[in-house]
Amino acid sequence: MSVGIRIQRGATIQLKGESEKILSDASPSKTFALKPDNFFGIVPRLMVKEGEKIVQGAPVFHSKKDPRILFVSPVAGTVKEVVRGAKRKILKIVVEQQEGDIISHKIPVDKSLNPESVTEILLKSGAWAFIKQRPYGITADPDSTPKAIYVSTYTSAPLDVDFQFLLKNHKDDFQKGINVLNALACSPAILSIDATFSGFFESIKGVELLRINGPHPAGNVSVQIHKHMPINMGEKVWEVRPEDVVNIGKLFTDGQYSAQRTLAVAGESVLQPQYIKTKIGALISSVTDITGFDNSLQNRFINGDVLSGKTESPDGHLDFYNNLLTIIPEGNHYRMFGWLPFMDNKIPSLSKTSLSWLFGNKGYSVDTNMNGDERAFVVTGEMEKVFPMDIYPMQLLKACMAADIEKMEALGIYEVIPEDFGLIDFANTSKIEAQEIIREGIELMIKEVG
Amino acid sequence: MSFLRKKLDDLKRPFGKGQKWEKYAPAINAFDTFLFVPNHTTHTGAHIRDAVDLKRTMVTVIIALMPALIYGIYNTGYQHYIQTGEAFTFMNAFIHGSWKIVPMVIVSYVVGLTIEFIFAVYRGHEVNEGYLVTGLLIPMIMPVDIPLWMVAISVAFAVLIAKEAFGGTGMNILNPALTARAFAFFAYPTYMSGNKVWVSEASNIDGISGETILGTLAAGGNVNYSFFEMFQGSIPGSIAETSALFVLIGAAILIATGVGSWRIMVGSILGAALVGFLFNLWGANPLMSFSWVNHLVVGGFAFGVVFMATDPVSAAQTNKGKWVYGILVGVFCILIRVFNPAYPEGVMLAILLMNVFAPTIDHYVIQGNINKRKKRWASALKTA
Numbered sequence A: 001m002s003v004g005i006r007i008q009r010g011a012t013i014q015l016k017g018e019s020e021k022i023l024s025d026a027s028p029s030k031t032f033a034l035k036p037d038n039f040f041g042i043v044p045r046l047m048v049k050e051g052e053k054i055v056q057g058a059p060v061f062h063s064k065k066d067p068r069i070l071f072v073s074p075v076a077g078t079v080k081e082v083v084r085g086a087k088r089k090i091l092k093i094v095v096e097q098q099e100g101d102i103i104s105h106k107i108p109v110d111k112s113l114n115p116e117s118v119t120e121i122l123l124k125s126g127a128w129a130f131i132k133q134r135p136y137g138i139t140a141d142p143d144s145t146p147k148a149i150y151v152s153t154y155t156s157a158p159l160d161v162d163f164q165f166l167l168k169n170h171k172d173d174f175q176k177g178i179n180v181l182n183a184l185a186c187s188p189a190i191l192s193i194d195a196t197f198s199g200f201f202e203s204i205k206g207v208e209l210l211r212i213n214g215p216h217p218a219g220n221v222s223v224q225i226h227k228h229m230p231i232n233m234g235e236k237v238w239e240v241r242p243e244d245v246v247n248i249g250k251l252f253t254d255g256q257y258s259a260q261r262t263l264a265v266a267g268e269s270v271l272q273p274q275y276i277k278t279k280i281g282a283l284i285s286s287v288t289d290i291t292g293f294d295n296s297l298q299n300r301f302i303n304g305d306v307l308s309g310k311t312e313s314p315d316g317h318l319d320f321y322n323n324l325l326t327i328i329p330e331g332n333h334y335r336m337f338g339w340l341p342f343m344d345n346k347i348p349s350l351s352k353t354s355l356s357w358l359f360g361n362k363g364y365s366v367d368t369n370m371n372g373d374e375r376a377f378v379v380t381g382e383m384e385k386v387f388p389m390d391i392y393p394m395q396l397l398k399a400c401m402a403a404d405i406e407k408m409e410a411l412g413i414y415e416v417i418p419e420d421f422g423l424i425d426f427a428n429t430s431k432i433e434a435q436e437i438i439r440e441g442i443e444l445m446i447k448e449v450g
Numbered sequence B: 001m002s003f004l005r006k007k008l009d010d011l012k013r014p015f016g017k018g019q020k021w022e023k024y025a026p027a028i029n030a031f032d033t034f035l036f037v038p039n040h041t042t043h044t045g046a047h048i049r050d051a052v053d054l055k056r057t058m059v060t061v062i063i064a065l066m067p068a069l070i071y072g073i074y075n076t077g078y079q080h081y082i083q084t085g086e087a088f089t090f091m092n093a094f095i096h097g098s099w100k101i102v103p104m105v106i107v108s109y110v111v112g113l114t115i116e117f118i119f120a121v122y123r124g125h126e127v128n129e130g131y132l133v134t135g136l137l138i139p140m141i142m143p144v145d146i147p148l149w150m151v152a153i154s155v156a157f158a159v160l161i162a163k164e165a166f167g168g169t170g171m172n173i174l175n176p177a178l179t180a181r182a183f184a185f186f187a188y189p190t191y192m193s194g195n196k197v198w199v200s201e202a203s204n205i206d207g208i209s210g211e212t213i214l215g216t217l218a219a220g221g222n223v224n225y226s227f228f229e230m231f232q233g234s235i236p237g238s239i240a241e242t243s244a245l246f247v248l249i250g251a252a253i254l255i256a257t258g259v260g261s262w263r264i265m266v267g268s269i270l271g272a273a274l275v276g277f278l279f280n281l282w283g284a285n286p287l288m289s290f291s292w293v294n295h296l297v298v299g300g301f302a303f304g305v306v307f308m309a310t311d312p313v314s315a316a317q318t319n320k321g322k323w324v325y326g327i328l329v330g331v332f333c334i335l336i337r338v339f340n341p342a343y344p345e346g347v348m349l350a351i352l353l354m355n356v357f358a359p360t361i362d363h364y365v366i367q368g369n370i371n372k373r374k375k376r377w378a379s380a381l382k383t384a
Helices: A115-125 A171-185 A199-203 A221-228 A242-254 A284-291 A393-401 A405-411 A418-427 A434-448 B002-015 B022-035 B054-084 B090-123 B130-140 B148-166 B176-187 B213-218 B227-232 B244-256 B262-282 B292-297 B301-308 B319-339 B347-383
Strands: A002-006 A023-025 A031-034 A044-046 A059-063 A070-072 A077-084 A090-097 A131-134 A149-152 A189-194 A207-213 A237-240 A260-266 A274-279 A299-303 A310-312 A324-329
Touching: A002 A221, A044 A090, A059 A090, A070 A115, A115 A171, A115 A242, A131 A221, A149 A171, A149 A221, A149 A242, A171 A189, A171 A237, A171 A242, A189 A199, A189 A221, A207 A221, A221 A418, A237 A242, A242 A260, A260 A284, A274 A284, A284 A324, A393 A405, A393 A418, A393 A434, A405 A434, A405 B347, A418 A434, B002 B022, B022 B090, B054 B090, B054 B130, B054 B244, B054 B301, B090 B130, B090 B148, B130 B148, B130 B176, B130 B301, B148 B176, B176 B301, B176 B347, B227 B244, B227 B292, B244 B262, B244 B301, B262 B292, B262 B301, B262 B319, B292 B301, B301 B319, B301 B347, B319 B347
Parallel strands: A002 A207, A023 A274, A149 A189, A149 A237, A189 A207, A260 A324
Antiparallel strands: A031 A090, A044 A059, A059 A070, A077 A090, A131 A237, A260 A274, A299 A310, A299 A324
16 A cells, blocks of 8 residues: 655755765774663663673663663663763763673564564563654653554655665565564554655555655655644654664564664765764764764764754764764854845855855755844744645744643644754744754643643 | 954954943944854754845845835935926936935934844844834835924834834834834824925925825826826825836845745735725726726835735734735725725725734634644544
């Protein structure tokens, strides 16, 4: 069964520095890190102490609210450091890699897989963290039943990965993972593929295919859900990233927690943009050792894409979910009279006060300059142009700012997560931080409504 | 450039964080960002940003206003010399107009920006660029002989009451420029209507015939101008409103750059044309039988719908709402012209009226979206 979804509104921003389709191994990473902040809505409770020796797959922390949800170490080694921030908030747990054992879980035969047995193994092994839940994009609640599980292999963000290439050697594990998810949800998983080219994903069995076509944010799962079967109040929908489907498949094949992570390293500052194979939470330097980056520039390292990723220092670690590491130059420079219409047309712009559309053929060079300052909401209609859902984005933002929960609900807060507002951050004239406003709105919803 | 940059950085040092004049930073920043787009980088949210900002948007509007302003300056001189009967060249007319209008623009900017700066410092936010447009619009919609102090008071009223009282840029209900005009209109009616105010230095001229077309019609008189004169704008009226032709050039700039809403402009024209046409069929008084095509080119209609009704803050904000809002502006403009001859020009009051109703229009559009969502929730509950 397959459904076609065509997205009209949005924008694909072509940038320089796209990853070449070459797959290399990362250089050995001395340390690995788990960052509780990667799991939205999780308050961590530590299960290890600094200096403690742990094996691969050993739990490092669990959710304070639900102790069954474990977050496990991708490698064996010693807990080197627990980095804390303001109010002793845990920022990351760093594990120094050493030789050691791997925890093995007993896996039942395929036929006896049912929601209970799958949930139990996923929770015990730590692989539960691979499942995210809508509304809100939080770690899934093991006690709830999802309406469906979405897996999107269609990507549309700037410089984003090609899952077709990234997973080409893991077809069997992917199929296995899909089977496990089907057993978990008691319904076929919904697999989004590129309508124009889909390769091996088309031959995956036991799924409902969504053939997606259109500009960013068509690759965002929120948009796909919204067009396919929008989330109603009280409903839950789960989402698993394609490589994590493979990780789940591997777990159910050999009984061991798999933390495989393949990244596209991209961006104009990268010398040899390519795909790198490593593990979750590896050192960024272990990746950039292979790809190199332009040292002469001040660079920004982004875990994720340029619209919704997180800034990380070059000596930091990879995040849990992202398959993309973007490195672009910082933009702390002045531009004389840059506010005049039709000035500096090499900067990408969706506004017709720029001729940038003439310069986009080979991809734009970008930096992190704000290109202006934050102002009050003035211009109307521009957010809707890059927001393909049947939701009024500006009104939803204002409801979030006013902390009006009833309004937020009615205007569709259940159907969005911050990343859906990435293009609005980019395109809006007043430089409103839309993703931040939505994130705060969702935090308020979780606190007040649950 | 780096020399200038260095000088500016030196100049800005006392305004830095923790320094003596930190409080006044918005004032110096306004000048700095006029020369340079700042070196600020993204800290949260998207890491890259579009080249467009509010300054660029507002400057685009100012560029779009230029043709109408320049023609308005010329027409001021033209009307003056035509009435006095003196021989004149294009330059004579232009210089005469400049002497009248440039001081008004300066007064408007000085008074308005001073208030804006005070509020920016007081509230601790940056100076918003919106006033660059408002400050130019206000003189453009005034009669040419209005005293400068009245311009100053109207500006102060508009910025304080119409804008800052509501919370500043982006929060106002009414269009500030139109509020300034409405204030002057009701506070100083003798300077804002009649047959002596539309021609520069009319009080020095005997036997003036400087009535606006709508004023003439309201008084039951006959119009002696051709359609082309009305379209081109060589007629008496507020400074820059007379020329539909040059307003259309501005409209083309606004629509091509996406800065002005074409939905509102087209909606207004449709609304006015429809009501004008219906009144043509009725034809009970001179204003009713005034051709609907002429209605579109005389008075401030063209200027109002292109530059005032499209103000994004006071207009409807949803796309559907913009259609409704635009059409109603057109409808009310002609209704006021025809049924309320005490105010021969209806567009000002029509836009202000619709400014007040714009949030209501949006409310119903948004409520439609909300109802759709709630209906979906309800039907999902039923099937579950």
